[in-house]
Amino acid sequence: MSKGITTRAADFAAxxxxxxxxxxxxDYSPVRGCMVIRPWGYGIWELMQKxxxxxxxxxxxQNAYFPLFIPQSFLAKEAEHVEGFAKExxxxxxxxxxxxxxxxxxxxxxxxxxxxxxxxTSETMIYAMLSKWVQxxxxxxxxLNQWANVVxxxxxxxxxxxxxxxxxxxxxxxxxxxAEAVAETLQQLATYRQFMEEWMAxxxxxxxxxxxxxxxxxxxxYACEAxxxxxxxxxxxxxxxxxxxFAKAFETQFQTAEGGRDYxxxxxxxxxxxLVGGLIMTHADDLGLVCPPRLAxxxxxxxxxxxxxxxxxxxRDVAARVATDLRAAGLRAHMDGRxxxxxxAKYYEWEGKGVPVRLEIGPRDIAxxxxxxxxxxxxxxxxxxxxxxxxxRAVLDEMQAALLAAARARRExxxxxxxxxxxxxxxxxxxxxxxxxxxxxxSGACEAQIxxxxxxxxxxxxxxxxxxxxxxxxxxxCGEPSTAEAVWARAY
Ligand SMILES: [Zn+2]
Numbered sequence: 173m174s175k176g177i178t179t180r181a182a183d184f185a186a187x188x189x190x191x192x193x194x195x196x197x198x199d200y201s202p203v204r205g206c207m208v209i210r211p212w213g214y215g216i217w218e219l220m221q222k223x224x225x226x227x228x229x230x231x232x233x234q235n236a237y238f239p240l241f242i243p244q245s246f247l248a249k250e251a252e253h254v255e256g257f258a259k260e261x262x263x264x265x266x267x268x269x270x271x272x273x274x275x276x277x278x279x280x281x282x283x284x285x286x287x288x289x290x291x292x293t294s295e296t297m298i299y300a301m302l303s304k305w306v307q308x309x310x311x312x313x314x315x316l317n318q319w320a321n322v323v324x325x326x327x328x329x330x331x332x333x334x335x336x337x338x339x340x341x342x343x344x345x346x347x348x349x350x351a352e353a354v355a356e357t358l359q360q361l362a363t364y365r366q367f368m369e370e371w372m373a374x375x376x377x378x379x380x381x382x383x384x385x386x387x388x389x390x391x392x393x394y395a396c397e398a399x400x401x402x403x404x405x406x407x408x409x410x411x412x413x414x415x416x417x418f419a420k421a422f423e424t425q426f427q428t429a430e431g432g433r434d435y436x437x438x439x440x441x442x443x444x445x446x447l448v449g450g451l452i453m454t455h456a457d458d459l460g461l462v463c464p465p466r467l468a469x470x471x472x473x474x475x476x477x478x479x480x481x482x483x484x485x486x487x488r489d490v491a492a493r494v495a496t497d498l499r500a501a502g503l504r505a506h507m508d509g510r511x512x513x514x515x516x517a518k519y520y521e522w523e524g525k526g527v528p529v530r531l532e533i534g535p536r537d538i539a540x541x542x543x544x545x546x547x548x549x550x551x552x553x554x555x556x557x558x559x560x561x562x563x564x565r566a567v568l569d570e571m572q573a574a575l576l577a578a579a580r581a582r583r584e585x586x587x588x589x590x591x592x593x594x595x596x597x598x599x600x601x602x603x604x605x606x607x608x609x610x611x612x613x614x615s616g617a618c619e620a621q622i623x624x625x626x627x628x629x630x631x632x633x634x635x636x637x638x639x640x641x642x643x644x645x646x647x648x649x650c651g652e653p654s655t656a657e658a659v660w661a662r663a664y
Contacts, residue, residue, distance in 0.1 A: 174461070175435055175513075176458070177191065177194055177458065177459075177460060178190050178310070180401060180402070180457075180458060182409075182649070184401070184402040185330075187458070188331075188449075188452060188456075189331065190549035191452055191524075192197055192213070192331050192332070193525060194460045194461075194524040195212055195213075195423050195460055195524050195525045196210050196211075196212050196213075196333065196525070197209070197210055197212050197213030197216070197331075197332075197448070197452075198210055198331045200329065200331075202478075204327070204329070204334050204335035204336075205325070205326045205327060205328075205329050205335060205337075206335055206337050207331050208330070208358060209445070211469075212525055212554070213296035213332075213448060214415055214471030215452065216448055216463065216467055216468075216469060217339065217445055217448055218373075219466070219467045219468075219469065220367075220371070220372075220448070220467060221240065221319065223367055223371050223466075223467075224341065224367055224443065225317075225319075225341075226452035227366070227367060228363070231289050231315075231344060231359060231363065231386055232315050233315040233317045233345075233422060233499065234316060234317070234318065235316075235317050235318065235319065235502065236316050236317070236318055237318055237320070238291075238297045238298055238301070238318060238320075238394050239291075239297060239516050240290060240291055240320075240321075240382045241264065241289070241290065241291070242288065242289045242290075242291050242294075242297050243286050243288060244263070244286055244287045244289050245286060245608055245659060246289075246297065247296055248297060249421040249422060249489065250296065250418055250421040252388045252389045255388060256387070256388020256389065256633045257292045257388060259326070260292065260324045261289045261292055261323070261324075261325065262289070262290040262323045262325055263288070263289055263290075263379075264287060264290065265283060265289040266278045266279065266280075266282045266284065267282045267284060267300065268281075268282035274299065278493060279464075283316070283610055283631040287350075290322075290323040290612060291320070291323065291443070291544070292322055292323060292324045292375045293322055293342060294320070294322075294342055294344070295344065295389065295414075295418055295440060296418075296422070298316070298344045299418045299419065299421070299422035299424055300421070300439075301422050302314060302424045302436065303422050303424040303425070306346060306424060306425075306426050307342060307426060307429065308426055308427045308437060309348045309426055310591075311426065312346060312347055312348045312349070312395055312426060313345055313347045313352065314346040314347045314357075314367065314522070315343075315346075315356075316345065317341055317343045317344075318341065318342050318343075318344070319339075319340075319341050320339070320341075320342065321337055321340075322337070322338060322340060322342075322649075323336055323337050324336065324338075329622055330664075331449070332446060332448045332452070333406075333446055333588070334446055334664075335447040335663055338444050338445050339444060339445045339510065340442050340443060340444035341442060341443060341444075342441070342442045342544060343360060343441040343442065344438070344439070344440050345438060345439045345440075345540075346419070346424065346436040346437070346438045347437045347438065347439075348426070348428065348429075348436070348437070349437060350433075350437045351387055351413070351440060352437065353413060353414075353415075353437035353439050354413055356384065356439045357394060357411045357412065357413040357439045357441070358394065360409070360411040360439070360441040361378055361395075361411040361441075361664055362395045362482075364376075364408070364409035364410075364411065364441070364443060365378055367443075368398065368409070368447075368450075369576060371464065371466045371467055372447065372450065372451050372464055372467060373454070373455065373464040373466075373572055373575035373576040373579060374398050374450055374454045374455075374576075374579060375398065375449065375576065375579055375580040376396035376397055376398045376408060376628065377396070377397045377398075377399075377607070377631070377634055377635075377638050377659060378394065378395070378396055378397075378632065378634070378635045378638070379394065379395065379631075379633050379634040379635050379638065379659070380392055380393065380394050380395075380632060380633050381393040381394070381395055381410075381632060381633075382615065382616075382630050382658075383617045384616055384619050384620070384630075385629060385630060386412075387410060387412045387440075389412075389414065389418065390412035390414055390417075391412075391413050391414060391415035391417065392412070393410055393412050393413075394410065394411045394412070394413075394632075395408075395409065395410045395411075395631070396406050396409045397631040397632055397659070397661075398450055398583075399456065399582070399586060399587070399606060399607055400454065401452070401453055401454065401582070402453070402605075402662070403605035403606045403661070403662075404574030404585050404661065404662050404663055404664055405607070405631045405662070405663040405664070406446070406450045406663065406664045407455065407537045407631070407663065408442075408443065408446070408447060408449070408450050408663075409441070409442070409443040409447075410441065411439065411440060411441035412439060412440050412441065414437075414439060414440060415438075416435040416437060416438075418438055419436045419438060420435055422511060424436050424438075425442065428587060428595050432499070435561070449664075451463075451467065453581070455526075455575055456526065457574070459523055459524070460523055460524035460525070460526060461524065461525055461526030462528075462548055462549060462575070463526035463527065463528060463548075464528075464571075464572055464575050465468050465528045465529075465568035465569075465571055465572045468504065468523075468526065468527060468528050469504050470504050470506045470527050470530060471504045471505065471528055471529060471564075471568055472498055472504070472506075472527070472528070472529045472564050472568075473506050473507075473508055473518075473522045473527045473529075473530050473531070474491045474494050474495050474498075474505065474508065474530075474531040475491070475508070475518050475519065475522075475530060475531070475532050475533070476488045476507070476509055476531065476533050476534075477510075477532060477534035477535075477604075478514050478534070478535070480583055483534075483535045484511075486536065486538065487533050487534060487535060488507070488509045490533055490538050490557075491509065491531075491533050492507050492509070494531065494533070494543070494560055495507040495509070496614075497561050498560070498561050498564060500561070500567060501561035501562070501564075501565065503561065503565060505564075507574055508522070517534070519546075524549065525576050527548060528548050528549075528567075528568055528571050529545060529546070529547060529548070529564055529567055529568060529571075530545075530546040530548070531543050531544065531546075531560070531564075532544040532546065536559075537554075538557075541556060541557050541558065542554045542556055543556075543557050544556060545563070545564070545567065547567065547571060548571075549574065563618055573629050576645050577579040581606070583606075584609065586604070586605070586606030587609065588600055588606065588607070588608055588609065588638045589609040590609070590610070590640065590644065591608070591610055594648060594649060596662075597648045597649075598625070600659065601626045601627075601661075601662065602626060602629045604660065605662055606661065607659050607660075608628070608659065608660040608661065608662050609634075609639075609644075609657055609658075610644060610648035610657070610658060610660060610663065611643075611644030611645060611646050611647050611648050611654030611657060612630065612647055612648070612649075612654055612655065612656055612657070612658035613646075613647035613649075613652040613653065613654060613655060614655040614656065615652075618649040618650050622630060622649055622660065626662075627662050628660045628661055628662050628663075629661070629662075629663055630658045630660055631659045631661050631662065631663060632658075632659055633656045633657065633659075634659050636657075638659075639651040639657050640657060643657060644657055
């Protein structure tokens with residue numbers, strides 16, 4: 173058996189990498205800043221995609237696909253947008269190489285008249301198309317989603333959290349009225365929250381970003397923020413109300429029902445493979461990954477235990493039948509009948525991958541009509557072979573609920589509301605850290621000073637249900653009257 177992984181307490185960043193490597197979820201690629209997503213990590217992403225895709229479609233959205241390349245001039249059309257992305261774009265300037273003295277060089281004759289940007293996000297391309305497709309109020313709303321890869325140049329790689337190329341979905345909608353677009357923005361925020369809590373078992377705060385933290389080109393950015401086990405925040409999904417900013421930049425106008433002309437009101441919203449990083453940092457432990465059952469590529473692994481050849485045939489036979497029963501009941505189950513590998517080594521492997529439930533079947537278990545049920549989160553007990561599928565489903569449901577409850581308790585235990593003074597606030601941020609709920613005067617200067625001194629940022633001005641029962645009176649930094657309660661934290 174190989175040695176263990178780094179513990180969270182010893183080095184959280186090293187632990188995070190060890191979890192990914194041990195579970196074989198991803199690896200570093202020969203291209204700096206890029207990662208390779210291996211089948212186990214991609215399996216989790218596929219389950220995430222499926223769940224989100226179903227939710228988007230249930231609210232009337234349709235999938236489409238837009239090009240990877242965007243003319244450079246498009247990016248320049250929305251002033252804030254270009255400023256936000258200019259420093260991290262990859263650019264295609266030539267289309268050919270040629271061999272010179274046995275080496276490949278860029279063919280200067282193939283220089284593009286206008287360079288192409290590899291999409292950092294697709295707003296500009298989509299608005300260019302919408303201005304063609306939308307003529308009248310009858311063409312609205314347009315409710316689109318795209319599953320795609322995007323590129324934002326990064327020099328430092330953090331698997332799943334910060335990579336030059338990443339996978340995501342980007343929703344883009346256009347509406348006839350401001351009210352409809354605002355409602356869409358909030359609906360998608362609620363969809364993300366529901367997915368994160370019900371599927372990922374990751375509780376999130378929702379709220380609005382300050383001007384300093386919002387998406388480049390948005391009027392308002394709403395976000396879901398989760399607290400990781402090292403007490404740093406992770407922005408897990410954002411939903412933007414774009415107003416008429418992009419519509420004006422791209423002349424996306426339509427004829428209103430009253431016969432006038434107006435620009436469309438629009439939204440965009442996205443969530444990425446960063447969610448996989450969030451899942452790891454919410455649930456994994458010092459043994460490896462812990463997969464919430466609803467997103468586990470395999471929910472139950474069945475390990476037959478034998479000594480003799482006759483026992484091997486018998487236990488593998490029963491284990492295979494159990495696997496078939498579980499799959500027939502709609503569970504994702506795998507029978508690990510590999511030879512030349514001790515049961516302990518198999519347990520170790522599936523533990524690292526975070527498979528929620530392991531069933532152990534030996535000859536004595538079969539004789540007594542039972543099986544051992546081991547939970548990834550701890551605990552092992554015998555259960556009757558008869559009715560094992562229903563039993564496994566109940567265990568998985570219980571584990572899913574327990575993971576959410578534990579993550580919520582951890583977040584609440586690491587949140588502090590109200591600070592006696594500025595020093596107490598700094599001490600909290602620079603100490604164990606967590607979500608700091610404090611008064612904010614609304615000034616960009618206070619926000620910048622806090623960031624400069626403590627590295628904490630305002631994660632959101634939280635929605636009503638998360639706010640403290642009593643609104644804070646003064647700004648935690650300058651003491652001026654508070655205009656909103658803010659949640660501060662250091663973040664990924
Ligand atoms: Zn202030």
